[in-house]
Amino acid sequence: MVRPTDNQPGVLQSLDYWTIGIYLCLLLLGWLSVCGASYTIGDTNIFSLDTRSGMQIVWIGTSIVLALVILLLDDSLYDTFAYVIYGGLLLLLFFTIFNPHEIKGSRSWLVMGPVRLQPAEFAKFATALALARTMNIYGFDLRQGKHFLQASAIILLPILFIVAQKETGSALVYISFLLMFYREGMTGCVLFTGIALVVYFVVGIRFADVVIGSSDTRLGTFLVLMLVQIFTALLIRSYCHNRRLCWRLIAVSVGVPLAALLVSLTIVTFNVMWVQLFISVGTIVYIFYLGLTSRWRNYLLITAFAAGSLLFFFSASHVLNNVMGAHQRERINVLLGLKDDPTGAGYNVHQSQIAIGSGGFTGKGFLNGTQTKLKFVPEQDTDFIFCTVGEEEGFVGASLVLLLFLALILRLIKMAERQPLRFGRVYGYCVVGIFLFHVFVNVGMVLGLTPVIGIPLPFFSYGGSSLWGFTILLFIFLRIDAGRNLVRT
Secondary structure, eight states, X not given: OEEOOTTSOOHHHHSOHHHHHHHHHHXXXXXXXXXXXXXXXXXXXXXXXXSHHHHHHHHHHHHHHHHHHHHHSOTHHHHHTHHHHHHHHHHHHHXXXXXXXXXXXXXXXXXXXXXXEOHHHXXXXXXXXXXXXXXXXXXXXXXXXXXXXXXXXXXXXXXXXXXXXXXXXXXHGGGGHHHHHHHTTOOHHHHXXXXXXXXXXXXXXXXXXXXXXXXXXXXXXXHHHHHHHHHHHHHHHHHSOXXXXXXXXXXXXXXXXXXXXXXXXXXXXXXXXXXXXXXXXXXXXXXXXXXXXXXXXXXXXXXXXXXXXXXXXXXXXXXXXXXXXXXXXXXXHXXXXXXXXXXXXXXXXXXXXXXXXXXXXXXXXXXXXXXXXXXXXXXXXXXXXXXHHHHHHHHHHHHHHHHXXXXXXXXXXXXXXXXXXXXXXHHHHHHHHHHHHHHHHHHHHHHTSSOOOOOOOTTTSSOHHHHHHHHHHHHHHHHXXXXXXXXXX
């Protein structure tokens, strides 16, 4: 049972109206963008249910009703039924795998007459609730292996089901939960390892075919193996506090390969990679020895990092060429500048950049865009809707949208930090991570800065599933936050 105290506000007074205001502004701007993206020259009624702009009004209206229902419910229900909601969404994701309806190569949609729902959009808030419930248990500590694995399993299950639906983009969104993990005590080494793997992949693939001078050494391999050694040395400095060993490793890993490269270019031609591999293996063996003799677990973990880095790098090329689909490989090659394909894999990005650039500083005005009206940009009212903002509203409008999202994210962080219970804080940071990932990746892929993985821009992209999913995700947190001042008896 909960009740407000005599000198503390109740739920209605505790609602964060700034966040609600930002939400309503984003809904309005999102609807205007859908109008601009879906408008066909000659249409006389943008409110007709036969148009996407008209249907988006329906999705917005039902989303607002959902938000009101969520605010009326007791916030303790989300804690009590977290596992039930999570289990129900997992079952829905599982059954969706066998869905006979395939839309654009994906089986992630449930088709019920004229209505189409994408369970993956709702699994985000369900997973966030399950994580919050699990991590709110007394004594839970992410730094303990069994607890870390338990939390990771909650994230991994929906990822596996979504990947089985051939919806890789939606599965990648779950990476955003690492932000919450980091806030709740996960060692920074895990986050650093993730960033390092991305660097290895990008540098290694981008410069895989570049030969250094007249030697047999590939620039990508040379740089990555040197980075592995430098990163390993820095981890020893940070987590083992061994400055002397750190600087010695950096001196050897940089100095010896450069000297070997000079010999290869001027005296005897050979592949410096073998010298670097010899250094790497020697370093791994030595650090492992230090871990055994000192019984310091950090040395053993850094050994695993170094060995895993080498294994990841040498398997990256195989994964790119033999595991990834042809369309995914094409998109990565275009993104990394390995292939210029403005009419093929890079067509969407190329056309969206033209649309945004043509908007100039103030834009062409509402419904006056040419690139979008002539349908040059595929998926311009869903995944690529931000190009409509750039074309019709220009730099000013695009900046306003990004500032609104920034304000929303900063507000959510403030709300998460003021939660009296860990349940609310964990759920809040899950919400922050999801919104941050969606905005960063969606805007980035429209600008050609991130791979095209097909995820919506919150409150802007056309569709009921994404709008409902983001609304539920946000307003559950608003309801939890509104109950922070209640005394529970």
